[in-house]
Amino acid sequence: MWNLTNARTAYTLDNTKPFGRLTDDFALVGGVLYIHGTVFVDGDLVISSNVTGYQGYGTIVVNGTVTLPSTNFCPTTGTLGSRLTTVNNLGIAAVGDIECAGVFEGTAFTNHTLTIDKFDTFYGTAHAATIAADTQSSIIVESGITGQNVPPSMPGGANDPRPGNQAGSPTASLGTWSRQ
Numbered sequence: 001m002w003n004l005t006n007a008r009t010a011y012t013l014d015n016t017k018p019f020g021r022l023t024d025d026f027a028l029v030g031g032v033l034y035i036h037g038t039v040f041v042d043g044d045l046v047i048s049s050n051v052t053g054y055q056g057y058g059t060i061v062v063n064g065t066v067t068l069p070s071t072n073f074c075p076t077t078g079t080l081g082s083r084l085t086t087v088n089n090l091g092i093a094a095v096g097d098i099e100c101a102g103v104f105e106g107t108a109f110t111n112h113t114l115t116i117d118k119f120d121t122f123y124g125t126a127h128a129a130t131i132a133a134d135t136q137s138s139i140i141v142e143s144g145i146t147g148q149n150v151p152p153s154m155p156g157g158a159n160d161p162r163p164g165n166q167a168g169s170p171t172a173s174l175g176t177w178s179r180q
Contacts, residue, residue: 011041014048032076035060035090044096047073054090059151065096074105074123084124091151098128107154
């Protein structure tokens with residue numbers, strides 16, 4: 001979707017610039033992000049607050065930092081705090097920091113810092129070198145989350161080739177998975 005041969009830049013997913021169709025592996029339609037499989041972004045990624053949620057089971061791998069919306073960014077079906085399944089779970093893997101500026105329900109991996117802003121909540125699974133959370137923010141690990149629920153391209157997911165890190169493993173090693 002983006003020209004990866006150009007210098008790194010910042011990309012913004014914004015409902016004012018929809019793309020794709022509901023049947024595509026990666027689309028933004030009606031304010032909802034649809035994702036299946038793995039999408040690579042060469043640069044920083046900002047997901048606008050007018051992206052109202054997501055559907056699908058996939059991973060966005062970012063060669064930069066990620067800023068999540070300052071609103072709810074969760075699967076569009078189910079009850080908040082129990083929506084992550086092998087049908088709906090967005091993985092965000094970043095070389096740089098990830099900032100959760102609202103409510104995020106999904107999976108995050110960074111070799112740097114996962115920041116959860118004041119009054120905000122992260123539901124799901126987080127792998128980070130540092131988790132920086134304000135005293136009035138929340139991290140909630142959903143019950144029933146196992147390696148089988150982690151999106152396939154995430155560390156600890158079904159496609160992780162390292163022994164002991166495949167789906168169903170209780171751990172995924174930090175510092176050993178990144179895009180160079």
